[in-house]
Amino acid sequence: MKNLIKQQQWSWFISGIVLGLIFIIAVVLVKPIGVSTQFVIFDGVVWNSVQELVIEEAGAESGYSSFNAYINKSGGKYAESIANPLNYSFIFVFAMILGGFTASKLQDKKVKKDEQSLPKVWKDRFGKSPKKRYLASFLGGILVLFGARLAGGCTSGHMMSGMMQTSVSGYLFTLGTFAVAVPAAIILYKGDKI
């Protein structure tokens, strides 16, 4: 056990078992794991602090509504989360950050400092400028969250939780994702030195 905690990376077999189990535990105790919605909730909390985005409304299913059609959809359930952000899903993603922090602190082998911002495959292809990498991951972030919200979920919600429940949407999402991601990655990183 101690070895597993300090090990830098688990074998695919152990990884698969533990990853599968956490998805099962989540659904047995609470509900399926999902992440990308919380980016919307975070935006909403910030927005609501500068301009009234969400109002209390007795007529709405959740008791909250918004002038924004997206925040208002499904009976105002996003509006409700924005009004009361200390709920399960929102706390969950902050705990994830803490989990990643702890795992990296406990591991034996520390990652080299420049690899903490520049993956090798990136450096080999696009050079050592961190600014270029930051800009690319910023743009990547815009695409990833825009796409995930359009799809109604991301790798955790659609691909893992969705396919676990044999949801057709999980399969459609995975199809769309890999159909673009695989050729894009092959073309983008073609000129590396491996």
Next chain:
Amino acid sequence: MNIIPALVIGFLFGFILQKIGASNPQKIIDMLRLKDFHLMKTILFAIGLSNLLLFTLLLLGIVDVSHLSIKSSYMGVIVGGGIMGLGWAISGFCPGTGLVALGEGRKDALSFVLGGTIGALLLTLVYEKIKDTVLFFDLGGKMTLAVTNVKGSPALFPAISGIFVAGGIGILFIIIAFILPDKK
């Protein structure tokens, strides 16, 4: 209070994603360009195993059906998946793994997460304009392959018991996970 399970499950999930290498953009990019199948094997095995386990627990009545949450199928699921796929290939992060990488102290993950808040905001702003377009054309609603008995969620194979469909898929995924080569 739901705060304690949120803290415990979220912490474990973040910890696990780091340990399986999913928060390392190098591993993601190498998986996507088909050079390293380690993560692919992990994910396939995890889905296969959880297919088997979840439907066994449902059969035994250990999981409450109300805990399931089936998402709708519509055009935007495929299109959005593709847009996410492009961003995934460029950055090497997805929403969850980007947050875990941020926890590890990765600086490129910080710019990813900031970009993510902009991307989510953009969708929030344009949703009203696109909600009546072909992007939200229905592709079967909350349909599943296996019978789950979730209200409003029809199964594609309603005549076959859920455990056989999900179990069959589960075993297939596990076999593929074993067959794929581990290293480049």
